[in-house]
Amino acid sequence: MKVTFSPKKSKDPNREGDIKVEYAPARRAFPRWRWYFVVLLVSSPLLFFFFRVGLGFLWASSPGVVFMEKVSVNCPRPGLVTELPVLRGQEISSGDLIAKVVEPMLEARKAPLIAERRAILAQVPQLAQEGSLKKSLALAGKVLDGERDVLRQVQWLFERGAATRAELNEARGKVVRAEGDVIRAQADLEVASATVDIPQNAVRLAQIEAELGAMEESQGELTILSPIPGVVLDLYAEEGQTVAQGAPVATLGDPDSVSVVAFVDPRYLSMIDLESPARVRFPGGTVMEADPEGRPVIAGPLPSALAEPFSEGKQTVQVYLKTDSPIPLNLMVEGLPVKIHWGFHFPWR
Missing domain, CATH: 2.40.50.100 (RNA polymerase II/Efflux pump adaptor protein, barrel-sandwich hybrid domain)
Incomplete structure (x- = not known):
């Protein structure tokens, strides 16, 4: 038996009978770099977490604010x-x-005091007389001082021939009469004081007089x-x-006492050098060097406005810094948030 093979006629794959059929191009190989990109994108949160943790071991930074003495x-x-x-x-x-x-309400406060003073004086007339005699004694003393000044002037003029002896004698007589008035006023006051037998009322009257005097001095507008x-x-x-x-x-702020307060994580205290200057970064990119003002003595929770996620209420140590140069006026804002960089540190040293 003889077998023969005859090849089939080639057939156009893009045609089915008399109808033309268009096929999509073959699927190409997926580039390898795209797979790497997808893996990197999926693992980026985990990589960022490890980056922040590692950076915290090598680079110390703290939040802070601009502070003014108030x-x-x-x-x-x-x-x-x-x-x-x-x-x-x-x-x-x-x-x-x-x-x-x-x-x-000043007049309303004065009215009961005045009424009480009148009641005390009406009950004990000697107190009113004593007060009047004190005023008379003070007035007699002022008159005596004035007459003595006149006598000194007349004496000076008499020595230079500008005043007569009669004028000098007249001035001396006025001084003697004024001294007599003072002596009589003192005697009258001693007699009146001896007749007063109610010391409690006298003390209360003195208190009322002092209060009324203070009210008179403070009456009117008070300027702050x-x-x-x-x-x-x-x-x-x-x-x-x-x-x-x-x-x-x-509340006033003193611009001459502007400083920066850093809220330092306690774990950084053993790693950073508080005697070396730090770098303060202000909003907008301005960077200034600042030196710590003494050792930290205050600890407290981190302000909520400066807290990052999962760090609210965290205990921090407050470190005060003084910038090496004056802070610009546009950044001299009480409570302005800043970032303090302490530089690299090596915990294994």
């Missing part, structure tokens, strides 16, 4: 604020007006002035508001 301005007496010409953030000089306060040149950081009162005695009216 001066509280308090109201020395209760009253009504009638004028408050300053604003938050305003620069003021020493002696500038901060507020004006009046005490509308700035004790230092500085910046108004905060205001606690408004015009038309009643304030209590000792209540704060404003």
Whole structure:
């Protein structure tokens, strides 16, 4: 048996009968670098975590804020604020007006004291007489001092021939009469004091007189002035508001005492050199060197405004830094957040 093979006619793969069929191109090999990119993208959070942990062992940095020494301005007496010409953030000089306060209830406070004084004087007339005699004695003393001054002037003129002996004798006579008035006033006062047999009322009357005198001195508007040149950081009162005695009216910041407070992680204290300068980075990229001001003595929780995720309420040590050059005015803002870099450290040293 003879077998023969005849090759089939070649057939166009893009045609099916008389119909043309378009095929998609064959799938190409996926580049290897794309696989590496996908692996890197998936593992990037884990790599970032290890990077931050490793950086913390080699590079010490701490959050911080700009800090000003603060001066509280308090109201020395209760009253009504009638004028408050300053604003938050305003620069003021020493002696500038901060507020004006009046005490509308002053007359109401004086009335019962005056009534009590009248009652005591009506009950014990000797006390009123004693007070009058004290005033007479004081007046007689002033007259005596004046006559003695006149006598010295007349004596000086008489020695130079500009005054007569009659004028000199007249001046001496006035001095003698004034001395007699003082002696009589002293005697009358001693007699009146001896007849007063109610020391308790006398003490109370003296207290009332002192209180009324203090009220007279403080009557009218009280002006509250700035004790230092500085910046108004905060205001606690408004015009038309009643304030209590000792209540704060404003808080001032002293620009001459601006420093930086760093909140240092306690684990860095044994790794960083607090005697070497640190680098302070301000918002906007400004970098300044600063030296620590003594050893840290205060510890406390990290402010929530500076806390990163998972670090809220973390205990830190406060380190005060003084910049080597003045902080620019646009960065001299109380509470401005900054970053303090202490440099590289090697824990295995």
